[in-house]
Amino acid sequence: MIILIVEDDSGLADLIKEKVEECGYKTASVKSAGEAMEWLSMNTPYIMLLDYTLPDMNAKEFITELQRKGDLLPTFIISTGQGDERIAVDMMKLGAMDYIIKDNNFLDLLPEVIRRVVREIENEKKAKEQKERLENVIESTRLGTWEWNVQTGEVVLNERSAEIIGYTLDEIIPVSNQAWKKNVHPDDYKRAYELLKLHFARDLEYYECEVRIKHKNGHWVWVLNKGKVIEWRKDNKPLRMFGIYMDITENKEMYEKIQELSIRDPLTNIYNRRYIFDRLEVIVAEFLRENKNFTVSIIDIDYFKKVNDKYGHQAGDFVLKEFADIISGSLRPYDLSGRYGGEEFIIVSMNSGKEQTGLKMDRILEIVRNKKFIYKDNEISFTFSCGISEGSELDDISVAALIEAADQRLYKAKNSGRDMIVINS
Known part of the structure; x- marks a missing residue:
């Protein structure tokens, strides 16, 4: 495993090289973004340790250029001597796995940061391998296929599509969309139709729905129906759609996993x-149709780097998991919580305004303030800052606009002393 060091200070690069190799990794070094691009065109590092300030461009410009060119973006860690938290947050949003400040402790902390990133890479690799194994099991089963002329209603099926519901293809030819509608369970048809409309309106990238279809023998078969419009008319209406049927009556649990x-x-x-x-994206589309208000909260754990520096990155991972559990346990079943990046979290609260969500975030903050997180006999305390935006306050609503408004309020909270919730700009 090779770690690429992108650092224009030759003396510091040598010290970094020595520390990295002490961890058991091979290294390669370059001094500029241009040299890094040339090296990456011929090699793939396990991790790239990237200095933010380089002679020819900064790290943000470098990563953006790699993305623009469509090059494979390696796993990377940002090192910066500026100590600017906004730089660190921006780079994490561009995909950085971690960041480290070039202070007096830089070289001492570097090995643990690298080991932490390696652990995250290995965790993601294991999750991906498990997912691929399960996908291979399902892909080895035979799939029904369908092609639908949306304008004429004509449907072309393969033999497996007919077999799933107990027929031969000859028994059900000719096939039409009306025939499909007749055989779909009435409780599933409305949901399937609504999802189709969203796909036709380009609010959904593809159509996917689980429906029950009546078998020749009279019972219901659960089918996963997935498809996508593959040809559009000049007036932007769907012309042809292609998709698959998968009998999930017995395999539904595996697919859901x-x-x-x-x-x-x-x-x-x-x-x-x-x-x-x-x-x-779906929630914004629903808001535009039905005006159901919702909020987006972005949370950032205050001084999380100090937790990692004082107790180690495994303690930091423990805190992230414990905090995620607190958030999940404090939300309603239909709210959403996710990891936004690093020590940042995002919450989507349905049928709620900023004030109502703000009270909920205050309750979560109070829980965190009063809790001691015990890791290997160490008592760890922390707080968080939060910015909240809501759908109904924006004139031109979009996911990007919601995130930007919540982000601005998060920065306002952090610049005002942290440990607080901000709902207004």
């Missing part, structure tokens, strides 16, 4: 950032 693995943060077991953002 795969879905859970793909949307959960491996450390805290709450939802991951991608899933929360996907759900927010």
Whole structure:
């Protein structure tokens, strides 16, 4: 495993190299973003230790350029001598696994930071391998396929699609959308239709719904129905849609486990950032149609770096997991909580305004203030800062606008002394 050191100070680069190699890793060193891009075009590091300030561009510009070019982005840690917390937060949002400040303790703390990132990489790798194993089990089963001319209603199925519900293909030809509607359980049809409308309106990237379809023998078969419009008319209406049927009557539990693995943060077991953002897109679309208010809260643990520095990164991981449990236990069943990145968390509260959500966050903050988190006989205390935005306060609502408003209020809380909730800019 090679760790790429991107550092323009040759003397410091040598000291970093020595520390990293003491941890048992091989190293490679470059002095600029340009040299790093050239090295990355031919090699893939296990981790990249990236100095924020480089001669030709800063780390934010460098990572943004890699993303723009579509290059594979390596796992990276940011090192900075500026001590600017906003820089650290910005880089974490661009994908940094951790950050470390170049102070007097920099070289002493570096090995533990690297070991922590390695642990996170290994955890994610294990979760991915488990997900792939389960996916392979399901992929080895035969799938029904369908192609639908949305405008004419004509549907083309394969033999397996007919077999799932007890027919031969010859028995059900010709197939139409009306015939499908007739055989779908009435309790499932409305939900399926609403999801189709969202997909046709491009509010959902693809259509996915679990429905019961009547078998030839009269019983109901659970089917996972997934599809996507593959051709649009010039007037932006759907023309052709392609999808699959999967009989999940017996395998439904296994499939749900795969879905859970793909949307959960491996450390805290709450939802991951991608899933929360996907759900927010749907929630914003619902708000625009039905005006159901909701809030977005972004939480940042105050001085979390001090917890890691004083007690170690395993203690930091323990705190993150315990805090996630407190959040989950304090929310209603239909609210959403997720890990936003690093020590930041995001909460989506349904049918709620800023004031109501603010009171809920105050209760959570009070729980955290009064709790001693015991890790290996150490009593760890912390607080958090929180910014809250709500859908109804924005003239031009979007996921990005909601996040930006909550982010601004979070920074206001942090700049005002931390340990507080801010609901207004």
